[in-house]
Amino acid sequence: MVAEVWLRRGVLDPQGQAVRGALRALGYEGVRDVRVGKLVELRLCAPGRDAAEGQVRAMCSRLLANPVLEDFRVAAVEPAEDASDAGSAGSPAGPSAGGEAG
Amino acid sequence: MSRAEGPAPGREGWGTPSAAARFGVVVFPGSNCDADCFWALEHLGYRVRYVWHQDSDLEDLDCVVLPGGFAYGDHLRAGAIARFSPVMQAVGRFARDGGLVLGICNGFQVLLEAGLLPGAMLANSGLRFICRYVFLRVENASTPFTRLCRPGQVLRIPIAHYQGNYYAGPATLSELERRGQVVLRYCDEEGRVTPESNPNGSLGGIAAVANPGFNVMGLMPHPERACLAELGSTDGRLILMSAAEEAVRRRRAPQAAAAAGPPDASAGAGAGPAGAAGTAPPGAGR
Secondary structure (H helix, E strand, O other), rough: OEEEEOOOOOOHHHHHHHHHHHHHOOOOOOOOOOOOOOEEEEOOOOOHHHHHHHHHHHHHHHHHHHOOOOOEEOOOOOOOOOOOHHHHOOOOOOOOOEEEOO | OOOOOOOOOOOOOOOOOOOOEEEEEEEEEEOHHHHHHHHHHHOOOEEEEEOOOOOOOOOOEEEEEEEOEEEEEEEEOOOOOHHOOOHHHHHHHOOOOOEEEEEOOOHHHHHHHHHOOOOOEEOOOOOOOEEEEEEEEEEOOOOOOOOOOOOEEEEEEEEEEOOEEOOOOOHHHHHHHHHHHHEEEOOOOOOOOOHHHHOOOOOHHHHEEOOOOOOEEEOOOHHHOOHHHHEEEOOOOHHHHHHHHHHHHHHHHHHHHHOOOOOOOOOOOOOOOOHHHHOOOOOOOO
C-alpha cells in the first residue's frame, strides 16, 4: 500500500515555494506551482485489499498525516519482485484471504 | 532528585517563594533541552525531577514540562511519534484533571500533535533554522503561565527552531483570538506586532497558545534559556515562576481554582480564579 500525504490546499508550502524558485532559477520558467508531499510505502498482511486499505487509511488519520494540515490518498500497488518474497503463499495482489497486500 | 528549601541566597525580590512547587521534566529520546529546564527550575528554587518517556506516574507533580529538542528525531513530523509514548497518555489525563502542562518548543509541537493544544506547526516560512532573541508581547496576563506579567508586557526570550510557523484553520484561529487563548505574540522592542518582527511566518504572529482550560500552554521560545542575567535575559523566569505560583495555589485551593473556571484576557491584570472565589493569591508584586 502507498499513502500519499499532502499539505492541504490553502496551507502555505514553503518547501514547495523554495523548490519552485530553484526550478525557475534553473531555467524552467514555465513552472507555476510546486508542492512537496510525502510517500509512505507499507507492506502489510491483511485479509484482503479492502481491509488493507482500511487499515492504512486509519494509520493516516492517526499518525501518518496531521489532519489539521494535511490530506492523504491511499492506493494499493503491486509489490516489487523480491528474493525474500519467495516464501509467501498466494498471489501478492488481490482480495485473496490471508494473502499479503502490498 | 534534589529538594530545594526555598529560593537560594541572593534572590530577594523574585516574588513569592514557591519552593513547594513540584515540576516534572519529560525526557523523550532526542529531547535536548531537558537539562536546561531542570537546571532553570532548580535554580529558581523549585522541586524538579525527570520523567522518562516510558513512565506514566505523574502523581507527585504540580506541573509537567515538555522540553525542547528533537523527540524521536522529529521523524514524520515533529512530535508525531512522541505523542504516542506512555508518558503522553499520562500527560493527557493529567491535563484533563487540571494539572499544569508547559510545552516548550518541541514540547509545544508534541502537545499540538497530541491534540492537547489546537493547531499545528509548519516549517519556518524562510525555511531556515532560527536561533536568536525575539521580543514577545504578553496578550493574556491572566493565564497560570503569565500571571506575573503585565498585559502588553514585552519579554525578551530566545528561540531556536526550524518548525515554529504556527498554523490553525480560520475557525480555530478566530476562536483562539476571541477566547484569549493566544498568550504570546512576536513583536518588536516597542511591543508592536509587525510582519518584520515575526521570525517564522506564524499566523497572527502567534508564539504561544493555551487550551480552553488555560492549564496547558505551548510556546516556541525557550524561557529556561532566559533565567540568568549573565546569559542575556531573565524574562523567562516570569513564565516559570507564574506556573510555580499557580501550581501551589491550586494545591492549596483546588475547589476554588476549579469552580472559578478559566481566566481570559478581558479579566485584566491580576484577576484570576482565586479572586472570584474569594481567596487571595500569594502576594507576588508586579
